[in-house]
Amino acid sequence: MNKKDFSIIPTESELAAMGRDLRFHPSTNTDPKSLTLEQIEQFNQDGYVAPLEIYNDSEINSIRSYFDDLLAQVMQGGGDSYSISSAHLKYGPVYDILTDPKIVAPVADLLGEDVIGWGSHFFCKMPGDGKAVAWHQDASYWPLSPSKAVTVWLAIDDADLENGCMKFIAGSQVHGHMTYRPSDSSEHNVLNQTIDDPESFGRRVDDPLKAGQASIHADLLLHGSEANLSDRRRCGLTLRYCSSDVRADLGWSQKGVLVHGQDDGSHWSNLARPE
Template sequence: MPITDALPGMKRELKFYPAKNNAPKKLTRAQIQQFNEKGYLFPLDVFSKKEVEANRAYFDKLMDKTQAAGKNSYSINGWHRSCKGIYDLLVDNRILDYVEDLLGPNLVSRMTHYFSKMPGDGKKVAFHQDASYWPLTPSKTVTVWLAIDDVDLANAPMEVIPGSHLHGQIPFERSTPEENNVLGQSVHHAEKFGDPVPLIMKAGQISIHSDLLLHGSRPNTSKRRRCGLTLRYMPPEVRTRETDHSPAVLCRGIDPSGYWQHIPRPNGDDIPERK
């Protein structure tokens, strides 16, 4: 049975809010128009070759600690609160410059997640909308997907359906264990909203997509890993279930209402007790 609201107990405004910026600093006006019309941008250059190697080495070390603790390759979720390396990527000014052109000068974040598809792990990410999962309103969050590894057609790139962000909440179904779906929601027959576009990127590049854009990825059948780090940003006027003081990183600018409890930079790279 299709579901039209994953969080019926919370009143949310799930519709696309176009970016309005007549004087962008990093993106072009054409790119902003593309984001509004198609719901995504890629590839955008950020990190140098040397920095790419450092980003990968950092993840490899963190993954070793994660697996030693009995967790899997999708477990590094929300660890920016305890891992300074993730926190530093979240507040990197080169990434924030792109996001500011879409959301404005004040930016907060409360979500990060490494998606590391190991060779032959058999797991897919079914087509879904990010906003469907999140207790946030209005739906003004964007996801930055940072390529830790090179991404091509062979190792399960993220695929997006252009323009699908303009349809509001799209009905979905809960995934069954047999589907081997990482995130638990599946929009079946997503192709009726358009043809999927694979986001082929080099390590160190990013994509940005609306929280209402349909996207997903197939199982990685190659012999190479495909790792990406998702960084979620929103303007501080977005609200969650809590009345105030929900924890978030103030990435840039100010939080005019003081709604968010600002998370400081961690001192180390520790595995959190939770997550």
């Protein structure tokens, strides 16, 4: 595998050169296997589905214990609580979560039969860390086209208003790609982009989740989160998926794993589970 650093965000000029299709592609599924028709309609109308019951208490406790150990190792090596990116390429247990039918089934209901899992990133806000995630669209960071991709946000810890749960601008995905500005240092943004005046694109909704629950949102949905000023950690695992007809530039196809159906174009590397 190419040793390209996939944690590096493509530049605006690199993304523009791709000539991407940045339109929202609603689900046309009339016979979902995991979601309900009402949830399909919610996704098409609001750009997200939540909450989804994924793991029971025993299962998520085991995942949390694994993450606790992994985080300790990463921080001991000089990383921080946001450093664990493209984790499915390095850690077998994260690969197992990315490919878990409990998560893949609702994703396939939204994206279609042929699904690629290509991203996995722990976003862990430590108690009182003070870092927010400014309003943004995932599609602004990804060299993918067409815009047929979603993020699953799996709650490792309880996520609520006090410790900085996600927030969405419902319906904003239908506006296509939005103009953003570089984040100001005073914003203490985990990322580096900010979209101003978010509520001009729709209504704000909060996304509190219990540990083991998940939400799914479209890559064009405007979203963010406030800083964690509580005395509790707020960790979530973001899992990224797209339909197999999506094309990735800048070598990102090497991140992709076939998780459902077929990849007829053999565009994605479909790497084996790491040991």
